[in-house]
Amino acid sequence: MNRAERWLPDLLAGAAALAVGLAELRRSGEWGSAAPLLVVAGVAAAVGLARRLPALALASAWLTGIIQVLLGVDPMLTETLLAVVAFGCARWGRLPTVWLSGLSLPLSAGIAVLLLSPYAFYEALQVLGIDRIAADTYRDGGYDWRLAAGLVGFVLLATPWLLGLALRFADRSRASRRSQVAAEAERDQAAEIARLRDGQAQLARDVHDVVGHSLAVILAQAESAQYLEDVDTQALKKTMANIAGSARSSLDDVRRVLATTTDAPGSAARAPQTDLDSLVAGVRASGHEVVAAEVGTPQPMPPELAVVAFRVLQEMLTNAIRHGRRDQPVHVERHWQGDLRIEVRNAVPADEPAGSGGQGLEGMRRRLEAVGGRLDVRRRTDPPTFTATAWVPVRAR
Missing domain, CATH: 3.30.565.10 (Histidine kinase-like ATPase, C-terminal domain)
Incomplete structure (x- = not known):
């Protein structure tokens, strides 16, 4: 997968956010205004960067908010898509990004409440389909709408942020389990290698002892046969019989040793x-x-x-x-x-x-x-x- 293919989902998410913002501007009649268009573009850019570059997405969201305040643009329903940025920062951001995004939640909700008018809040709740809350909080411009607005804004941002944090911890837990399984497998492999090496060393010692002893005995018997008189055939036969017996015993002992290293059927080790x-x-x-x-x-x-x-x-x-x-x-x-x-x-x-x-x-x-x-x-x-x-x-x- 090349770089363009990796970024394709993020580009589509940013394009979708831009389309939602433009639709809202068309509905509100602010299609030709540059300042709202700039805010919509900032939100779309933040949404598109949320997965790959969460820190830059958070900076883009705050820059968009500052521009909105400086240009006097009213809060827009499209800005609820910044919840995607909150999710991305908690899910994929580095630790400083996670902390900064978490601190941004109540701060951004508070700033939005200060800029929001009662009617705008009432209209936003109606668009969201929360008519009962709208009726209870508006009350012809009553004083309790700001608290409800702050809570709604905080929940809209905090919910995806907490979800991203939960998924982040779940990934770490899975990675930790995989690492533990890999470490255990590596330890088991190392133990198996050590066991095989010990077995090889033991086999080498056994073969060395068996063969070395038998050859030494056979050599001694063969050397003693050189000093026998030519006419003493009985002694020579006895010596040769001893040599054959030593060789036979050695071969049998080697078979015993090798039988302990195989699991083949019928190769059960005989008593050493x-x-x-x-x-x-x-x-x-x-x-x-x-x-x-x-x-x-x-x-x-x-x-x-x-x-x-x-x-x-x-x-x-x-x-x-x-x-x-x-x-x-x-x-x-x-x-x-x-x-x-x-x-x-x-x-x-x-x-x-x-x-x-x-x-x-x-x-x-x-x-x-x-x-x-x-x-x-x-x-x-x-x-x-x-x-x-x-x-x-x-x-x-």
């Missing part, structure tokens, strides 16, 4: 692996010596906490296999005293660089912090050892 002893047994099967100890009475743990304990021990053992010395045992201790404390200690080569631990340690920290646990990692130089200690709650917090 939480047997800590199976992790120790798997490392032993790879050829590493593991010294395991358990202190205290094992306690049942909620599934989510049992999974955390399993993944944390899995990553600890993976690091021990990858970075530890093969000729030294891996010490695994579990202490059931309040929280479950898991400690894995292994010897490391003296020239092993001390790093930050990479994604594995960071993943363990995130898992533990998410359930109220914590991780402590220490490296000692005499003798060169690496110790990882995790505290896992046995009850949900």
Whole structure:
């Protein structure tokens, strides 16, 4: 829609007001008088500007009134169309325009009463069809007509002004509701994005733990097979069987992890692996010596906490296999005293660089912090050892 099309309704409203004013001038016989024509033109201009430029419409209405007073033009019935200006100022005007238009209501009604003659008021009421009020207030030029005239003028202007104000507040209320709905939708979207990102990060940690541990075990078993005698086929077969078993277990574990990320029919997640002893047994099967100890009475743990304990021990053992010395045992201790404390200690080569631990340690920290646990990692130089200690709650917090 171009500018001319946007202004078309306002131009038609101004033209209609001008036609009404000219008809009134023709009826009253003042068609050829310039001063009444100027007042009619001012009213028409104010009506045409009421929607697009309410402040300018209010200024035009007051300018028309001043010209009318200066030129001595009697009040006209056409001026009741200034109610459109009152409506426009309250409906579309800025806050100063709303206040000024509201203050203009009693002021303009009072000025009109001062300029109005009893007969003109009586005639206007008759034109409006309010004969009873005309009869009660005129009373052959009685004194009470001015109060009635002021009230009628004020009502004619105040009613559309209040209507415009009500519509203005209704628009603001609808806009506020739309804004609130949009804000809630944005919050929901942000929460959903955060949930998806958390899910992706969790999936990445799970796959890292599963695949990293399995590859470390398989690598250790494959390396140990290099030192078997060529004639020892039984030992070689056993090693290959262990490698196949580790790979099969890893594949099954990956399937468990991926099953939790899909809603496809038939892909219900199977119970995740939480047997800590199976992790120790798997490392032993790879050829590493593991010294395991358990202190205290094992306690049942909620599934989510049992999974955390399993993944944390899995990553600890993976690091021990990858970075530890093969000729030294891996010490695994579990202490059931309040929280479950898991400690894995292994010897490391003296020239092993001390790093930050990479994604594995960071993943363990995130898992533990998410359930109220914590991780402590220490490296000692005499003798060169690496110790990882995790505290896992046995009850949900």
